[in-house]
Amino acid sequence: MRLLLTTLWQQFRTLPHLIWAYCVLTLALVAVWVADPLLGQRVIDSVGSLESGTLPPHFLRLFGMWMGVSILLCALQALHKYLCWRIMNRSYIRFMQESYRSVLGMDVVQHLSRRAGAIIKKIDNASDTLWDLGFQIFEVIIPSSITGVIFLVIAFRVNATLTGGIATMLATYGIALWCVTTKAEPLQKRVSRLWVSVVGRAYDVATNILPVKSSAAESHELERMRSLQSRAFSLQIRADRLWATLEGINMFIILRATIIGAGLALVVGGHLTLGELFFFLFIVFRLVAPIEVIGAFLPKWNEKMEKVRMGVQIASLPSLVKNRANAKILPKISGVMEFQDVSFSYAAAGVMSIMHDDELEEEMDILHGHTPEECKDLHCPHHPNVAIESEESTTEEETRKDPPRRYALEHIHFSVKPGEHIAFVGHSGSGKSTLASLINRFYDVTEGAITIDGTDLRDLDLHWWRGSVGLVLQDNTMFNDSIIENIRYTRPDATDSEVYEAAARAAAHDFIERMPDRYRTVIGERGIKLSGGERQRLSIARAILKKPSIVVLDEATSALDSITERSVQEGIKELITGRTSFIIAHRLSTVRSVDRIAILEGGRLIALAPHEELLKTCATYKEMVELQSHGLLAE
Template identity: 30%
Template sequence: MLVPPRPPSLDGASGNFGTLKSLFPYVWRFKKRVLLALACLVLAKVATVLMPIYLKQVIDALSLPATVLVLPVAALLGYGAVRLASSALGEVRDALFARVTQGSVRLIANHVFRHLLGLSLRFHTERQTGGLSRDIERGTKGISFLLNFLVFNILPTLLEIALVCGILLWRYEWRFALVTLGTIACYIVFTLLVTEWRMRYRRAMNELDSRANSRAIDALLNYETVKYFGNEQYEMARYDQNMGQWVDAAVRNQVSLNMLNMGQAAIISAGVTALLLMSAQGVLAGRMTVGDVVLVSAFLTQLYAPLNFLGFVYREIKNSLADMERMFALLRREQEVRDAPQARELDCAQASVRFEGVSFAYDARRAVIEHLSFEIPAGKTVAVVGSSGAGKSTLSRLLFRFYDVTGGRILVNDVDIRQWSQESLRRHIGIVPQDTVLFNDTILHNIAYGRPQASRDDIVAAARAASIHDFIQGLPDGYDTVVGERGLKLSGGEKQRVAIARTLLKNPPILIFDEATSALDTRTERAIQSQLSEIARERTTLIIAHRLSTITDADRILVLERGRIVEQGTHAELLERQGAYARMWHIQQSL
């Protein structure tokens, strides 16, 4: 199993250098293969540069008068050998580096995925799924492209340029090397300047592409809502507006690309023409042979062909870096909720929960909970009721440590939950949420998610306890029925019963029922309620309820209004007081 390297520090990293710096630790995990591939690269380029030299020897030998003509066997064999070596070493290099490229992509993708799962609920409630997935997809593709072309095109071309210029300077006049270097310098400077100018269009395309994709995914995820309000044309207009802006940016990007290509072609043509003129003059003056002209021409063919491709490669590398910027930016997002440096592991069969002066606000301008204090002794049940927006569901999110309290503290077994590791804390808590979202997988998988190592018998037992086994058995595929994206193939009540079964399978010491039976019909609710009451009897249970009839047996009931407890007591005590709870009870009983 590949273990990702220690995440690179991205603080202060900016631009292309920061992106490459972030990428390096992942690539260097395969340093042996990298070094072997680089050795093959150098040897292949040396062989490539030797080919025109052997070709010159063949041409010069064949240019002798017929009376002294001898077949240049050594030169021909040498030419064939270096040509084979150049090709074979290139293939070996590619084979060695394939593991580096794909392994690096795997490590980075795993790191990004792990980081996203570690980010707080606040990030995930604010993100746009479509744009996020597109950023990751483009980023991983950009990594593969960058590594392949950087190692297989940029480095070999630069090495070949150095070797060719050295040979020209050694064998011929300094003017040949000067013209070659001058042409290359002009080409690179022109490419850099124009490509930097063009990158604004690429970034605009990426931004508009992500935005359009986010809107499309959002509309598809909310398909029923779009249909309810007949807003298909409205969603199409929003999507088309983004796509229209994307087309404008894409056209500007293409036109600027054509300008770059024309400028590069002009520079290369000027350089090639100048070198051929000097070669021809050398032959006429008797300083050079026909073989020398062939040698220079062959060098030009070998040099300027990859150099011309280098322009495309550089542009694509810049595009890849732009694509990777957004993905690596995700790694710069700080985790809002972190484990303490010496976090302890919670391991217990029973647990008590206590809120001490807890205050919390999603937005600093509006408090959701203020100075809230209550206790759930081990094995006891506390219910929380109140109007919408009173802060009831926030209690479960704070207990799970999706957010940290802004004031006070929450204790489990008399220890601040910030001192327990998040993983061990959440392992001890089970929840049946009001809005159950299932994975696009089988019913068996969704129930087993509560305890992935559970046996099929345990899963069936949990389904029976949640009164859903008979329903599942009645389906054509039984437990292997795929529920669809977010469980859309099941009704609200069926999804909630799957969620109940999943939590029962987890079998935690702390239970949270957040409107757990709100989507069930009265008959099913009564059937399950007795099961839930029996299960809760052995566990520390927090019930967040709307239907007061489901919490009459709770050991204590808290009435919340605007994040504060306004009443608390047993069901009978609260009815006797004729306060807020009693009013809610009489209203529901009259319906």
């Protein structure tokens, strides 16, 4: 409940004028709610004193006031509901915007270690749930609760015995609600996580449909989905049985019957008037209204709160890479870069703690058919919450020690001149892509520093720096949009002419002109309608249009055949000419013309020199060249 109220308050504090209007309108509504039954009580009590066939002026005035209050009540209720809608709609939009901003601000590793479908589903669920719960709280629970307290105070003055009985019954019902909720909570939490896993898996399958089709795995995926849904349904049935016992207790019917029975007895005994009995019957509606709302929500309360918790957790994930105070923007980049004794550890950077998040592990257990409880029963050693005892288990003191840092890069030290082209070469796992990620500041160095024109990258404005780097990857996915908008993505203010020029320089213009709608052709999810070479040329056009100061090519042609690669190389040459560039490539033939080649092995820089010199001085490089030339080392 605290999480819900805290989250709602974070949205409401930006709407002070609406909140003040809500407070004033709620107090006015409560006042009219209280006045309505009190006037009704006086009208009914006055009926007994009327003579047959006569309606005295004082009775007509009293009845007219009651009708006027009833009309005012209808108007205030409509206005109050409209204001609650407006507040919650504004809050919904703000929460969605903040959540989307958080998703975009998440580090690359946070995106890579979580299923995109699950992230979006959690945020969508949290947004809808916040609107639903918030509206009920502000439209029903708050005003009804205030009115109920006032009614109880008045009712105690009218008849303490009857009021005490009502209060006792409400307290008993509250205890029953708490007991059922406590038992149903763990079941609802597991159901909620199962459904998140179902949606996340469905998204994974939809975005990886080619391997599913090529493996003829449709039946397997349908069976996995059926199994997850069946488990969620089975758990929900267990929770529903608990809620069904509570639904059998209809507080409105019980209270109404109690008040009518006891009230009539008090009327007959002369201890209560008919008007006062009417007052007690009326307050039943106000007392039960918030209870009925809570009772209606309780079967799904824990599920809804779990949705809010998961959505807020996603929206509040801390960034590992962020701007320092007084981050700089350089007036101009000449392109001098220095790697000053750079070392990097994924564990030290906090990356491994994200990738091995307990909740992520639990989602994987769910997808593979195990809950945390089942993992414990099965003694699954991979589950983070299960301790498996053995003769070789570590001592408590040993488990408290920090895990040893495994460096992906160690003591990398070299300088790059303006406009120089450097290639990173090495076997898989040698640290090439990690080094490229550090240049882009997808991670920050653990030790040492990377500088541009003498300024540490960590001292620069993060968004400005990334905007200064042109990145072309091996697999460049596209948006489900037109070709022209995909190219223009790196510079939204670019004119059509500038886009056409960038496409021509990237050797992409000719194939685009052959497309059905040319530059307006929509290329499908992730650019599925294009070939690998066509997507690469569009990504190069993107980078050219961006006019970057630094270029990073991460195996930009390794997935292409030789003929396609030759056409793509024309665009790459256009992109890197005159710019400081870093090129990662498996095909050594593509990097022979660069200024220098950096040989990485086990995270260390073992050589840095031009191609011809390396052939003479670096045995590792010479061996790689010879193996590739004989087809024994994959290109």
